[in-house]
Amino acid sequence: MAAATCNQTCRYCDGELPVNSRQLVLHWRLAISLLTVAGQSGDYIEAESSYSRALQMCPSCFQKDRSILFSNRAAARMKQDKKEMAISDCSKAIQLNPSYIRALLRRAELYEKTDKLDEALEDYKSILEKDPSIHQAREACMRLPKQIEERNERLKEEMLGKLKDLGNLVLRPFGLSTENFQIKQDSSTGSYSINFVQNPNNNR
Structure with missing residues (x-):
């Protein structure tokens, strides 16, 4: 031979x-x-x-x-x-x-368990492209986008909270706080504007 x-x-x-x-x-x-x-x-x-x-x-x-x-x-x-x-x-x-679906499924599950939701979603999408009949992948592709959105909102709130604490630390020597600055979001564009308020307590 x-x-x-x-x-x-x-x-x-x-x-x-x-x-x-x-x-x-x-x-x-x-x-x-x-x-x-x-x-x-x-x-x-x-x-x-x-x-x-x-x-x-x-x-x-x-x-x-x-x-x-x-x-x-x-x-x-x-x-x-x-x-x-x-x-x-x-x-x-x-x-x-690359077409090994069991390994892709296993990695997607592991990504979910380690809070790597974006990576998990990519693997589940790849699985569906290879085999649309995989129920676990189809269910995950419907479920994960909302979880990712909720996580991103939570992270954004945490980041804004930390920025507020830092701002108060910097402004305190000047007799100011972040309450003197109103942040408004434009619903149509998603952009933010900042307005200075002299007496924020009077506006409540």
């Missing part, structure tokens, strides 16, 4: 897979299946270690296999609350296999 071409240099090949490449592929398919079953046992620490060892040995030219290993290790890390590490693994899996 002729050697199979490999697009990447890896531990077991330098431009080409060995003549028994088919057996090697079958070996890794079986190994990944066994690892997946082992990962469902509930011992997530051992599962993470097993996937890490497999990634060290799996030829880099086996991109689909490595994407599965990264995604499965992400699941094991997710169960251990290692969210950022799990996100990193999902990203590596997606980089190797």
Whole structure:
């Protein structure tokens, strides 16, 4: 059997897979299946270690296999609350296999759990583009825009509160406060105007 071409240099090949490449592929398919079953046992620490060892040995030219290993290790890390590490693994899996919906779903869930709602929405949109039948992604695309809007409003209020505190600190030596400055928003343009008020208490 002729050697199979490999697009990447890896531990077991330098431009080409060995003549028994088919057996090697079958070996890794079986190994990944066994690892997946082992990962469902509930011992997530051992599962993470097993996937890490497999990634060290799996030829880099086996991109689909490595994407599965990264995604499965992400699941094991997710169960251990290692969210950022799990996100990193999902990203590596997606980089190797951009159409890997399970890895995209997993990363979207992790983004939500870490309050990265914009990133989560982008992943859910990407999933729907690939498979419109995914109910979880469709539901998230309807739910997240409102959550993002509410979060942005909350952050804006927090920012204005901090600016008000800072303004009072600066104005206090001059006998003024932010109450002397009325901020009004133009509903048509969204822009703000500031008016000075000499005696704000008299205007209440």
